[in-house]
Amino acid sequence: MIPPKCRREFVLVLASPVKDELRASFTGRSVSRGRAVGRALLVVGRKRQFFRAEISEDRVEDEIARFKAAVAYASKQLEALIAKPPTQNAADIFDAHLLILESSTLLDGVAEVIRTDLVSAEWAVKTVTDKLVSTQRASADVHLRQKAVDIEDVSERVSNALAGGKSPLPPLPPNTVVIATELLPSTLIEFADSPPTAIITERGGWTSHTFILARESNIPAVSGIKRVTRRFDDGDLVVVDGDTGTVTFASKEEFERAVAERDGSAAAVGAVDSDESTDTGFRLYVNTDSTTKVARALEKGAVGIGLVRSEYLFPGIKGWPDEERQYRAYKAAAEAAAGREIRIRTFDFDLDQVSFGGREPEKNPALGMRAIRLGLARERNFRIQLRAILRANTEGNVSIILPMTAGVQDIKQVRNLIDDEFSRLEGIHFPKIGAMIELPSAVLVIDQILKYVDFLAVGTNDLVQYTLGVDRDDEMVADWYQSLHPAVLRSIARVIEAAKAAGKPASICGEMAGLPFYIPLLVGLGAEEFSLKLSSLAVVRRILRSLDRTQVEEIVRVVKDLDTTQAVEDALVAAYRTYWPDLLLTRT
Structure with a gap:
C-alpha cells in the first residue's frame, strides 16, 4: 500500500x-x-514502465531529490565508462553524454516540469527529452540532428536509474x-x-x-x-x-x-465457474505468478502448482529481491498449497531486467545471459534465491524447476549449489529438482538429463521458439511460429517417451497445455500431466473426460508421418470432426 x-x-x-x-x-x-x-x-519506458501521474505539492521537493539522485548515479556510471571505455572511441561518446547529463537545460528543465506540472520525475524526464529531441531533429545542421540520439541515450540512462529506486x-x-x-x-x-x-x-x-x-x-x-x-x-x-x-x-x-x-x-462473475468432478485420470497442475492464486487453484481441483513464476512474485522490485522478501513469498505459497506439491521456477529473467545502465543492452536477450545462465553467472544472487526456497520447504512440498536447461552441466552446477546451501540449514526437507525442457540441446540429451532430475516440465512456448528459430514476440515472423511443426511434435514425443522409460513424470506446460485443440494430440503422444493457467483448468478437464485413448493413439499414428504443419493441422481438424464433433475443437 x-x-x-x-x-x-x-x-x-x-x-x-x-x-x-x-x-x-x-x-x-x-x-x-x-x-x-x-x-x-x-x-x-523500457526497463521500468510508467505513465503520466501527478504528485501533490508537498511531494515536489522529494521528487526533485529522487531525480537528482538518479542523475548522480547515472553520472558515476558514465565516469566509470570514460575511465575504462569498452572501445577506442567510446570515451569521447560517453564524455559527450556526461555533458548532456550535467547541462542546466536538462537538470533545470526537469525540475521545473516537476514543480509546475506536478508530475513524477519519470514523466518530467520524458517531457523535457521529447522537447529537446524535437528541437534537435528540426535543425538544419546534420550534426545537431544526430545529437538527438545522444539525448535519448542519456534520458534512458536516467530513467533506468530512476527505475532502480523501486518507486511503486x-x-x-x-x-x-x-x-x-x-x-x-x-x-x-x-x-x-x-x-x-x-x-x-x-x-x-x-x-x-x-x-x-x-x-x-x-x-x-x-x-x-x-x-x-x-x-x-x-x-x-x-x-x-x-x-x-x-x-x-x-x-x-x-x-x-x-x-x-x-x-x-x-x-x-464466479457463479458460473463450477465443475462437478475433478477426476480425469490425468494430473492437472496450475501455473501461477501470485501466492494469492495458489489456494484458488487447489479449490478448483488442481493436484498442485506446476509452475510458480518466481520473477513475478515481486512487482515493483527491479533486480534481485533480498532473501527475506523471497523467503516470505515462497513460504506463503508453500503454506497456501496445504501440503500439495508446489514447483518454484528459479528466476527466468535476462540481464537487462536486473541491470540499470552502465552496460550496453544485449543484442538478443533470448539467446543471451538469462535464466539459469544468469543465475550461475551471478552465483551470490542465485544462492540467495536457492536458500530462500530451501528455507520455505519445511513441509517437504516445495520443488525447484530450473529454466532454460541446456544439458547435464547446468544441472550439476546447480545441484552443487543446492547441496551446499542445504548443508548449512536445519529443519527443512531436500526438494525435488526438475528441469524445464525448452532447448533443442536438452531434447537431444534428455536421457542424460533424466539421471539428475526428479521430473521434467516441457515449456512448449520456448521449445517452439528455439526449435524453429522464431522470436515468439516478433509479429513479423508470427506465421513461422508453428506449434504443430513436425520437429516440435517429435521433440515432445521424445521427451515424454524418455521420461516414461526413466519412471519420472513429465508435465506439458505453456500454451499448448491450456488450449483444447492440442489436448487430444498431446494425450496421443503420451502426455499424462499438464501444467496450465487456472482459466483453462475446467475446459481442459472436460476435454480429457471425453477422450478415448484408442482414438487419440490412432490420430498420432496418422500425424507422425506428415511432413508439414498444415498437413498436421488438417489431419487433426478432420479427426476431431469425426470423433468429437460436440467438443468444437478449433485452433483459437
Whole structure:
C-alpha cells in the first residue's frame, strides 16, 4: 500500500471529439479474447514502465531529490565508462553524454516540469527529452540532428536509474485501456490490484508472457498496431475487440453504456465457474505468478502448482529481491498449497531486467545471459534465491524447476549449489529438482538429463521458439511460429517417451497445455500431466473426460508421418470432426 501522502494520482484528459467523429478503426492481431471499452492510457519506458501521474505539492521537493539522485548515479556510471571505455572511441561518446547529463537545460528543465506540472520525475524526464529531441531533429545542421540520439541515450540512462529506486506505480484508474509499444509482464503484474480493462500494443505475440498473463486474467488485448503510441492520446475512448483483433475510437455514449453493463455483470462473475468432478485420470497442475492464486487453484481441483513464476512474485522490485522478501513469498505459497506439491521456477529473467545502465543492452536477450545462465553467472544472487526456497520447504512440498536447461552441466552446477546451501540449514526437507525442457540441446540429451532430475516440465512456448528459430514476440515472423511443426511434435514425443522409460513424470506446460485443440494430440503422444493457467483448468478437464485413448493413439499414428504443419493441422481438424464433433475443437 502506498502511503497517502506519497501516492501519485493519475489525471486523464478529455477524449478528442475529432477522433470520436472519425470513428477510425485499426486492425491488429488478437492476443487475448474478449471485448471492452475504456479510456486510453499511454504507458512508456523500457526497463521500468510508467505513465503520466501527478504528485501533490508537498511531494515536489522529494521528487526533485529522487531525480537528482538518479542523475548522480547515472553520472558515476558514465565516469566509470570514460575511465575504462569498452572501445577506442567510446570515451569521447560517453564524455559527450556526461555533458548532456550535467547541462542546466536538462537538470533545470526537469525540475521545473516537476514543480509546475506536478508530475513524477519519470514523466518530467520524458517531457523535457521529447522537447529537446524535437528541437534537435528540426535543425538544419546534420550534426545537431544526430545529437538527438545522444539525448535519448542519456534520458534512458536516467530513467533506468530512476527505475532502480523501486518507486511503486500508482494504481490504474477504473476502465483504463493500457496502450504501449510493448507492455512488460512485470508492469502488468504491478497493475494486479487495479487491472486494465484492455490492452493495445505494437509488439508482442500470442505466446509472449504479457499476453499469457492477460488471458489468465481475462483482459482483452490486441497487438500489432503500428505506431500505437502516436495514434492514441491519454483519455481517448476506445473499443478493444480481442475476438477480431480490431481497435476503434468509441463515442461517449458507447463508453458510458459499456461501463454500466460491466458494473451490472460484475456480481455474476464466479457463479458460473463450477465443475462437478475433478477426476480425469490425468494430473492437472496450475501455473501461477501470485501466492494469492495458489489456494484458488487447489479449490478448483488442481493436484498442485506446476509452475510458480518466481520473477513475478515481486512487482515493483527491479533486480534481485533480498532473501527475506523471497523467503516470505515462497513460504506463503508453500503454506497456501496445504501440503500439495508446489514447483518454484528459479528466476527466468535476462540481464537487462536486473541491470540499470552502465552496460550496453544485449543484442538478443533470448539467446543471451538469462535464466539459469544468469543465475550461475551471478552465483551470490542465485544462492540467495536457492536458500530462500530451501528455507520455505519445511513441509517437504516445495520443488525447484530450473529454466532454460541446456544439458547435464547446468544441472550439476546447480545441484552443487543446492547441496551446499542445504548443508548449512536445519529443519527443512531436500526438494525435488526438475528441469524445464525448452532447448533443442536438452531434447537431444534428455536421457542424460533424466539421471539428475526428479521430473521434467516441457515449456512448449520456448521449445517452439528455439526449435524453429522464431522470436515468439516478433509479429513479423508470427506465421513461422508453428506449434504443430513436425520437429516440435517429435521433440515432445521424445521427451515424454524418455521420461516414461526413466519412471519420472513429465508435465506439458505453456500454451499448448491450456488450449483444447492440442489436448487430444498431446494425450496421443503420451502426455499424462499438464501444467496450465487456472482459466483453462475446467475446459481442459472436460476435454480429457471425453477422450478415448484408442482414438487419440490412432490420430498420432496418422500425424507422425506428415511432413508439414498444415498437413498436421488438417489431419487433426478432420479427426476431431469425426470423433468429437460436440467438443468444437478449433485452433483459437
